[in-house]
Amino acid sequence: MNETSRISMKVADGVEAPAVRAAAPRGLCTDCGVSRLKDPSACGTACQFIKPDYAATETMVHGRARDPQTEPDELFFGPFKAMWRARLKAPLAGAQWTGITSRLGQRLLEEGAVDAVLTMAPDPEDRWKPMPVIVTKAEGMAAVRGMRMGYAPLLAMLEPARDKGYKRIAVIGIPCQVHALRKIEADFGFERIYVIGTPCSDNTTTANFHEFLALLSDQPETISYLEFRADYKVELRFDDGRRKLVPFLMLPLSDLRTDFWPTTCRTCVDYTNALADITVGYMGGEGEQWLLVRNDRGAELLALLEGEVELSEVRSKGDRSGPVKGFMANTILAAGGLPLRKMPNWLRPIVGRIMPLVGPKGLEFGRARVEMKAIESVLFLRRLHGARMKNMIPPHVWRLAARYGLTPEDGETR
Secondary structure, eight states: OOOEEEOOEEEETTEEEOOEEOOOOOSSOOOOSGGGSSOGGGHHHHOTTTSOOHHHHHHHHHSSOOOTTTOTTHHHHOOOSEEEEEEESSOOTTOSSSOHHHHHHHHHHHTTSOSEEEEEEEETTEEEEEEEEEEOSGGGGGGGOSOOOSOOOGGGGHHHHHHTTOOEEEEEEOHHHHHHHHHHGGGGTOSEEEEEEOOOSOOOOHHHHHHHHHHHOSOGGGEEEEEEOTTSEEEEEETTSOEEEEEGGGSOGGGSOTTSSOHHHHTOOOTTOTTSSEEEESTTSTTSEEEEEOSHHHHHHHHTTTTTEEEEOOOEESOOHHHHHHHHHHHHHHHTTOOOOOOOTTTHHHHHHHHHHHSOEEHHHHHHHHHHHHHHHHHHHHHHOGGGHHHHSOHHHHHHHHTTTOOOOTTSOO
8 A cells, every 4th residue: 555646746836736545446435535545444434335324423523413303404404503595705716606615715724724725626637637635825725726527535635734744624525525534533633624515416537527528519628617507507618718508408418328427426325515514515506606504613614704705595496396206217217227218309408498497496406406316325226235225325315215205125224
């Protein structure tokens, strides 16, 4: 495990990409970085795909587990103290949305609340490939704005951050990274860790993502921005300033290779990053960002943006039942290795125009996505890794799936 897969490099002023070890071979793995630590055996206790205990970990992080009886939306989104639609009043250039996530990291460094921020920058040879970095200057956060796609060993940065003497850090990560972080953070002796989470439902390799871009444009190398929006469209931006909106139904998803989405992502039950101090995403925001303050430390983070962020009440419209049932029908086919049912090409533009008008929006859109992920996890695990179900699917996910007739079979629960 002393072999390194990359040499150290300076990305920008105050942004360093330390060398990382080669990943230890694993089965279900998103390469969060734990297998690249000096002791890769930590995967056994850290990984959400081995034997997670979501209720106990939520209690450890937030002081309590999710409580759907008191707040029904916690069944879907995890524990939270407050939930908002949000936008920066002065959006940051180059940010994925208005830049709340990167601005939080910047403010922590400006205030001296942390010594470093662990996050992702674009690889110098491929702007879509994530490269884990340590940011130590506020202005360095400009170099990490935007979305990357691919496996990203973020937690490999914990050791170099500790070895450099940093005592207070922030980590910006997706759910599988944050879950593992929470299991091992106490081992590193940091005085304080702020965790800024972004939602994630699916990931793939960077190479696969380039194949997807090639299906969207005859000049995929010029695509500089891609975002799945809450209005049922994907937004593309190009180097020459052009923008293009593609309705979800017009996406060539059925043309992707069958293993485009890895089994890990198809069996992940934490879309909303429930173990972060604050979650910043899009799906409940109706075109703005969606922000969940999960604990006191999350409230402390939001307070850093006082006067800079515009907050408004979250809203909910529509009925998710139809779209979720349709998703389930297609997922049953996909999990069984059968071809997905394709909508006739002539009908796609019509339905694509109707969906933004009648489909679920705001929190109902968010609930739909979480239920879809619950269904997908049950169906794919049942087919591919049935013995893992009793450990990988927590009770709250079974409650979500039960609404659509998916209930545990013998041996699928503890």
